[in-house]
Amino acid sequence: MKWMLPAALALLWAPVAQAQIVVSEGTGAGHACFLRARGGVGLQEGVETCSLAIRQGMMDVNDLAGTYDNRGVILDQLGRRDEADADFLKALSLRPGLGDAYVNHGAVLIRRMEYAQALDAISRGIALGPSFLHVAYYDRALALQRLGRNQEAYDDLRKALALQPDFVRASEALKGFTVVRVPVRQKG
Numbered sequence: 001m002k003w004m005l006p007a008a009l010a011l012l013w014a015p016v017a018q019a020q021i022v023v024s025e026g027t028g029a030g031h032a033c034f035l036r037a038r039g040g041v042g043l044q045e046g047v048e049t050c051s052l053a054i055r056q057g058m059m060d061v062n063d064l065a066g067t068y069d070n071r072g073v074i075l076d077q078l079g080r081r082d083e084a085d086a087d088f089l090k091a092l093s094l095r096p097g098l099g100d101a102y103v104n105h106g107a108v109l110i111r112r113m114e115y116a117q118a119l120d121a122i123s124r125g126i127a128l129g130p131s132f133l134h135v136a137y138y139d140r141a142l143a144l145q146r147l148g149r150n151q152e153a154y155d156d157l158r159k160a161l162a163l164q165p166d167f168v169r170a171s172e173a174l175k176g177f178t179v180v181r182v183p184v185r186q187k188g
Contacts, residue, residue: 030067034070050067072091
């Protein structure tokens with residue numbers, strides 16, 4: 001099977017996705033930060049809630065790393081990419097095995113057009129087991145496509161949809177591909 005991209009590269013301009021980290025309900029502001037990151041509304045208040053949780057210092061290292069990651073998601077949604085990336089990297093400094101933070105860092109790198117670095121970060125996040133694997137495959141597909149590795153991008157989009165069949169971004173991105181079946185010649 002071979003595939004081709006049409007002239008309008010829909011995937012090239014597709015938005016990246018990000019994943020939030022569940023922070024224990026017992027952490028008060030940290031959990032409220034997670035809910036704001038997940039909901040995508042009241043973003044400025046979300047940043048303040050997350051910052052309060054971090055300042056309070058009443059969380060274990062896992063929840064603190066998750067709160068930095070969640071604040072980064074909110075900051076990214078606000079277009080404050082550098083601050084968001086600083087939070088993703090802080091989360092990784094606290095918890096180096098946090099797959100979601102690698103995926104989210106990779107999403108920022110895609111927006112900076114640093115596709116090879118994004119691919120590395122997202123692939124590492126996938127290997128570590130992010131909370132939202134379908135998001136990771138989608139973002140990695142974006143990096144792969146921008147690096148001209150279209151077959152791998154197509155495969156990752158299909159993986160994203162296999163994991164989350166109603167994932168609209170991946171479904172829409174796949175519409176940018178045309179699959180062409182090429183007969184295999186027999187030697188003889």
